[in-house]
Amino acid sequence: MTPSWTRRGVLHAAGGAALALGAAGQAAAAPSASAAPSAPPSPDAAAATADDWAALRAVWRDLVLGTSFSPTAEPFxxxxxxxGTEAAGHLGAxxxxxxxxxxxxxxxDPDPDKDTESYGYSARLVDSYTRLRTMAEAYVRAGTGLTGDPALxxxxxxxxxxLHDRAYNAAQAPYGNWWxxxxxxxxxxLDLCVLMYDAxxxxxxxxxxxxVDHFVPDSAVASYTGTSTGANRVDLCRVLALRGVVGQDxxxxxxxxxxxxxxxxYVSTGDGLYTDGSFVQHTYVPYTGSYGAVLLGGIGLLLALLTGSPYAVTDPARQIVLDAVEHAWAPLIHNGLIMDxxxxxxxxxxxxxxxxxxxxxxxxxxxxxILASVVLLAEGASSAERAxxxxxxKGWMRRDHYSPVLEDRTLSLASLAWLAGVQNDxxxxxxxxxxxxxxxxxxDRAVHRRPTWTASLSMASRRITHYETGNTENLRGWHTGSGMLYWWGDTYGNGQYSDAFWATVDPYRLPGTTTSAKRLADAAGGDxxxxxxxxDWVGGATDGTMAGIGQHLRGLGSTLQAKKSWFFVDDTVVCLGAGITCTDGTAVExxxxxRNLGANGAHPLTxxxxxxxxxxxxxxxxxxxRWAHIGGFGGYVLGGTAGVRGLREARTGRWSDINKTCATTPVTRRYLTLLADHGTDPVNAAYAYQMLPGASAARTAQRAADNSWMQVLANTGDVQGVRVPSARFTAANFFAAGTAGTLTASAPCAVTVRERGNGTAVVCVADPxxxxTSLTVTWNRPVAAxxxxxxxxxxxxxxxxxxxxxxxxxxxxxxxxxxTVRLG
Structure with missing residues (x-):
């Protein structure tokens, strides 16, 4: 049964979503943007009464704790x-x-000369408040065994x-991480102040x-720059809003x-949402799944808190964020997961x-x-959007067989209740x-969805970083922007990157990438x-169904250069590489x-x-x-690739190897790797292969034997192109002026053509x-209009x-x- 929402109880259950995700550490300085409006409070703000403040505290309490669930029902x-057990442990310790x-x-007592140590000190202060907040939840919630306990x-x-007297007070200078x-x-x-307000x-x-006023003055939001943009700005607004509620200000x-x-x-540079659905934070980092999640959840919380009060958010531009649920977040969610x-x-x-x-x-x-945040935001959207x-x-929850949503112990109880409400509706x-x-x-990201599988692609350019490290996190993510190609099946492979993948995978052999074996230091390239x-040439063209995507690759800390292309068709990703050249004195692959096979996987390779x-x-x-097949995953047509090697190994790593704030316990996973070995210091090496997610061994063998299914029109450092007759699809990435089959371009660009059964065709052109400044594209095919x-x-x-x-x-x-043209 769907609960009846009122303002005092509305939008409560996803309140812990942003907390569960956790905001990230120090932001890089962003380019200056327009200043935030600093208008005086509206006249109705002065009309707030004691009852208004009490109502706002009640709404926030409901947002933090959630309602409409029975404390005696599972999983609650x-x-x-x-x-209760956790809170008792904190109290005893x-x-x-x-x-x-x-x-x-x-x-x-941090040492100001030891920045890393200072970061640790400030992080442990936050962790101390987190433990107190856990204790407060156990105190005010029913069913914990400590409800109303005077000792607690x-x-x-x-x-x-x-904590106030020793660290977080108006006389203390901050140290470590500003966040x-x-x-x-x-x-x-401030959550604690609301939960324990009467005590x-x-x-x-x-x-x-x-x-709070000392560390978060009004000037923190005076201009939309630096660490006061995007998700960070939303978090700062949350602090200011709750500070006002607690202090009746x-x-x-x-x-x-x-x-x-x-x-x-929308923005066109720097942090924020872009018209194409991208979300960037720290100026250069794709961040829909982390900072973007904090932004989405934080805006939902603030809209929920302030709706119906004298401080309701009425800016009509908020619709941009509502539109982004389907435009920016939904395309990057697959069966409950947000793409890495x-x-x-x-x-x-x-x-x-x-x-x-x-x-x-x-x-x-x-x-x-993010799912919980979407449900949260839905209550402030139109009835059509909400539905x-x-x-x-519900669809994402139903398809998440790998990690059932209502069994997720990282979710707050409030978020859990909200999602259970959707599932049971x-x-x-x-x-x-x-x-x-x-x-x-x-x-520099792309997502390709078919009925039985989904793939995503990560690239890097002058505009978007190879990877982000900072606060001693993600120390070996060096090659995640070097053309990493992720893919998941509809009912299989959904734990591929979830099951300790990042702690155990060989960081020089990420799927889809071309890399030099030159050893890199942790955090190489800078924070x-x-x-x-x-x-600059990174991107492509798409008609919304098929696509041709390309990347001019330069290796991180390496002399490696290459041109890489991915042509996304019906059941296949055609992968081309050319101009692969390197003088590092090391192997290039x-x-x-x-494939991550899990702790005991023995998937057959044929x-x-x-x-x-x-x-x-x-x-x-x-x-x-000519072809290879991995049981339980799919097939690969290898006929255009030399130097193919297979590797089956067990790899042991620790989360602390890549993130110093993580556990040191070793974990082991088995991997099955297929790679093209280009040798040491290759000059103009190349590859061409097809990836068929979910294909059987028989279908893979059939495809490998069918030389007419796909034609490689060009695979050089200047032009890469393919033609797939059965799909009536032709595409080429022109890194320089040139010709590929029936397509000619006068300057660098990406072109796709798909003929349709009704006598028309769609020609797509882009300037990645x-x-x-000018461009002529010729398609050597009769066209009537x-x-x-x-x-x-x-x-x-x-x-x-x-x-x-x-x-x-x-x-x-x-x-x-x-x-769109009519064919001749």
Whole structure:
């Protein structure tokens, strides 16, 4: 049964989504943008009464705790008991001293000359507030075994005073990570103030508010720059709004509302949402799955808190964020997971040392938090949007067989209750898996969906970093932007990158990438997205169903260069590489795939009908192989690739190897790798292969024997192109002017053509490098008429061929220009 939502109880259950995800650390400085509006509080703000403030506290309490679930029903009863046990453990271990509240969370006396140590100190201060918040939840919730316990309340109040007097106060200078002082600590402190409001003396509430004012002054949102953009700005607004509610300060709450406005509009550079659905944070990092999740959840929380109050968010631009649910987030969610290619350094947060339960975070747990945030935001959307979004969430939940959503122990109880409400709502039909292609040109990412599988692609350019490291996190993500090709099946392979993948995979052999074996230092290239290659041609063209995507690759810390293309067709990804050249004095490899088989996986590998050894480890050349098949996954047609090798191995790693804030316990996973060995210091090496997700061995062999299914039109450092007659699809990536089959381009560009059964065709042209001041594309095929064209087409000549002349494409941001024609 769907609950009846009121303002006091509305939008509560996803309140923990942003908390569960956790905001990331220090942001890189962003380019200056327009200043945030700093208008004085609206006249109705002064009309807020004591009842209004009490109502706002009640709404936030409901958002934090959730309602509409029985504490005796599962999974809530077990989670509540676990919460009580955890809180009791924290109370028993509390031992206040000068530099800590708990001996294992030393937050005092940092050495300012040891930046890493200072970061650790400030992080442990946040963790201390987190433990107190856990204790407060156990105190106010029913079913924990500690509900209303006076000893627990006394411990919470003692802890609040101790942290204030020793660290978080108006006289303390911040140290370590700015985020700890402006977002992490005050968010948890203000939650505590709401949960324990009736038990905290007025003078202590005032002191806590003064501390928040000290670390988060109004000037923190005075301009939309630096660490006050995107998700960080939303988090700061949350702090200001709650500071106003706790301290009954209308100016603070009104400022929080007004300071949200710069987050809503689309951006063309730097942090925020782009018109193509991209989301970037830290200026250069695709971050839909981490910072974007915090932004989505935070906006939902603030809209829920302030709706119906004198401080309601009325900026009409907020619709941009609502539109982004389906435009920016949904395309990057597959069966409940959010794709790792848009989660920045969050992919390295496996088992965190700060989590006493030792629960691993992964693409599914991050995705589940976003699902809860979508449900949260839906309650403030139109009825049509609400219905669609709840259907999307139910579909994602139903298809997440690898990690059932309602068993996710990283979700807050509030988020869990909200998602259970969707699952149990019989009026909501589950939305199916969509098909189609999305190119996120502004963040160098692409997603291809078919009915039975989904793939995503991560690249890097002058605009988008190879990878992000910082705060000693994601230390070996060097090659994640070197053409990493992820893929998942509809009912299989959904734990491929979830099951300790990042802790155990060979970071030089990520699937889809071309890399030099030159050894790199941890965090090579610099923090906060500093490692950006000096290339511009990254992107492609798509008609929304099929696509041709390309990348001019320059290796991180390497002399490696290559041109890589991926042509996404019906059941296949055609992968081409050329111009692969390197002088590092080391081997260079292109990784066809690298499958995580789990702790005990023994998936069979068949090569040209011959079974390869199933026992690990082995490594062997697959000389002359035409095709390979990995049982339970899919097939690979290898006929155009030399130097193919197979590798089966068990790899052991620790999460702490890639993230110093994570657990040190070793974990082992088995891998099956197919790669093209280009040798040491190759010159103009190449590859050409097809990937067939979900294909049987028989279908793979059939495809390998069918030389007519696909023609490689060109595979050089200048042009890469293919033709697939059965799909009526031709595509070429022109890294320089040239010809591929029936397509000719006068300047670098990407072109796809798909003929349709009704006598028309769609021609798609893009300028991935954003440098074409003029361009002529010729399709040597009779065309009778141009039916539609964008304004970028200056002229179009038809007849025995189609000749399209474009004006400047430099302002199109790499977006595809679609032209529809009637064939001759």
């Amino acid at each position: 009863a077990t989670r509540l008991r676990e919460l 509390m031992a206040p001293a000068t530099g800590w509240l708990w001996p294992d969370l030393d937050f005092g 309340a006394a411990g919470i109040l003692t802890g609040l005073d101790h 700890s002082w402006q977002i992490g600590a005050p968010q948890r402190l 905290i003396p007025a003078d202590r509430l005032a002191a806590y508010c003064a501390a 209308p100016a603070k709450t009104a400022l929080a509302r007004d300071a949200l406005s710069p987050v809503f509009p 290619g848009v989660s920045g350094r969050g992919i390295s947060r496996g088992i965190m040392l700060s989590d006493p339960r030792g629960i691993q975070q992964d693409d599914h747990t991050r995705g589940h938090g 669609r979004w709840r259907g999307l969430v 019989t009026s909501v039909p589950a939305a199916g898996q969509p098909a189609g292609h999305r190119l996120f040109a502004a963040m 906060w997205g500093a490692s950006r290659p000096a290339v 292109s990784v066809i795939d690298n 090569v040209d009908g011959r079974a390869m050894p199933a026992a690990a480890p082995w490594s062997a050349p697959l000389t002359g192989a 490098a954003r440098q074409a 141009v039916l539609s064209r964008p304004g970028t087409v200056a002229s179009a000549a038809t007849g025995g061929s189609l000749r399209l002349t474009f004006g400047s494409l430099t302002g199109t941001a790499g977006a595809t220009q679609k032209i």
